[in-house]
Amino acid sequence: RKEVEQDPGPFNVPEGATVAFNCTYSNSASQSFFWYRQDCRKEPKLLMSVYSSGNEDGRFTAQLNRASQYISLLIRDSKLSDSATYLCVGVYNNNDMRFGAGTRLTVKP
Amino acid sequence: EPEVTQTPSHQVTQMGQEVILRCVPISNHLYFYWYRQILGQKVEFLVSFYNNEISEKSEIFDDQFSVERPDGSNFTLKIRSTKLEDSAMYFCASSPQGVQPQHFGDGTRLSIL
Numbered sequence: 001r002k003e004v005e006q007d008p009g010p011f012n013v014p015e016g017a018t019v020a021f022n023c024t025y026s027n028s029a030s031q032s033f034f035w036y037r038q039d040c041r042k043e044p045k046l047l048m049s050v051y052s053s054g055n056e057d058g059r060f061t062a063q064l065n066r067a068s069q070y071i072s073l074l075i076r077d078s079k080l081s082d083s084a085t086y087l088c089v090g091v092y093n094n095n096d097m098r099f100g101a102g103t104r105l106t107v108k109p
Numbered sequence: 110e111p112e113v114t115q116t117p118s119h120q121v122t123q124m125g126q127e128v129i130l131r132c133v134p135i136s137n138h139l140y141f142y143w144y145r146q147i148l149g150q151k152v153e154f155l156v157s158f159y160n161n162e163i164s165e166k167s168e169i170f171d172d173q174f175s176v177e178r179p180d181g182s183n184f185t186l187k188i189r190s191t192k193l194e195d196s197a198m199y200f201c202a203s204s205p206q207g208v209q210p211q212h213f214g215d216g217t218r219l220s221i222l
Contacts, residue, residue: 034210043200043213044152087152095140095204096165097211101151 003027004090006100014108017078021103023071023088030090033064035073038085038102047073047086078107111135113214115201121220122191130186130217132201141184142202142211143176145169152200158184188219196221 006023013019025033036044048055050062050071061074071088088100114133122128134141143155156166158176175187184203188195198218202211 038152041198043215045213046210049210093165095142095157095159096167097142097154099144099152099154 004088004098004100006088006103008101008103010104010106012106012108013078015078015080017107018074018076019078019105020075021073021086021088021105023073023100023103025069025071025088025090027090027092028066028069030092032091033071034089034091035060035062035071036087036089036099038087040085044087044099075105078105080107080109083107113201113203113212115199115214115217117217118215119218119220121222124193124221125190128188128191128219130188130199130201130219132184132186132214133182134184134201134203135212136182138203138205138212140164140204140206140211141176141178142204143186144200144202144213145197146200146216147197155186191219191221193221195219 003026011019033050035047037047038044048057048062050064052064054063059076063072083106085102085104087102089097091097116131141158144152145155146152154167156170156176157164173189177185198216200216201214204211
C-alpha cells in the first residue's frame with residue numbers, strides 16, 4: 001500500500017531551537033518527495049523538494065534516504081512563524097501525490 | 110506570482126444535491142488535481158487530470174465524482190448526489206509536469222446538511 005507515515009507530534013519547542021521531523025514511506029517506487037507546510041484551515045504550501053543528496057534552503061534542510069525509505073526535515077533557529085503542520089509527500093506513478101498526516105509544530109517565545 | 114484560484118470559498122448544500130466546485134489552474138500548467146481534507150484529517154488525493162483525461166484516481170473517487178475541463182481555463186469537480194461524509198475542504202492543485210511540485214488553491218469548504 002502506498003503510504004507515507006509521520007509522527008503527528010505535537011512538537012513544542014522554544015524559539016531558536018533546532019527541530020527535526022522524520023517521515024517513512026512504504027513504496028520504494030516513489031519517484032519524488034516534498035515537504036509542504038499547512039497553516040490551520042489553509043492550503044498546503046510547498047516548502048521544499050527533497051533530494052538524495054540533501055538540500056538546504058536557509059534554515060531548512062531536507063534529506064532523502066532511499067535505502068531506509070525515510071525523509072527528514074531539519075529546522076534550525078526556529079521562529080514563531082514556523083508554527084504549522086508539516087506534511088511529508090511522496091509522488092507515485094508520475095502524479096499520484098500521497099500526503100502524510102502531518103507533524104504539528106508549535107514554536108513558543 | 111501566478112496562483113490557483115477556487116470558487117466558491119464556501120458551499121453549503123443539502124444532502125442528495127449535486128455540487129460543482131470550480132478551479133482555475135495556473136495558466137501554463139499541464140497537470141491538474143483535486144484533493145480533499147476532512148476536518149482534522151490528512152489531505153487525500155482524489156484525482157489527477159492530464160491531456161483532457163483522468164490519469165490517476167484514488168479509491169475515494171467513485172462514480173459520484175467526475176471532473177471536467179470545460180474550456181481552456183476552468184477545471185471542475187462535480188459530486189452528483191452529495192452525502193454527509195462529503196463535507197470537507199476540497200483543494201485544487203496544478204503542476205507544470207507530473208513529478209514537479211503542485212501548487213494549491215486556497216480551497217472550497219463544502220458543507221453538506
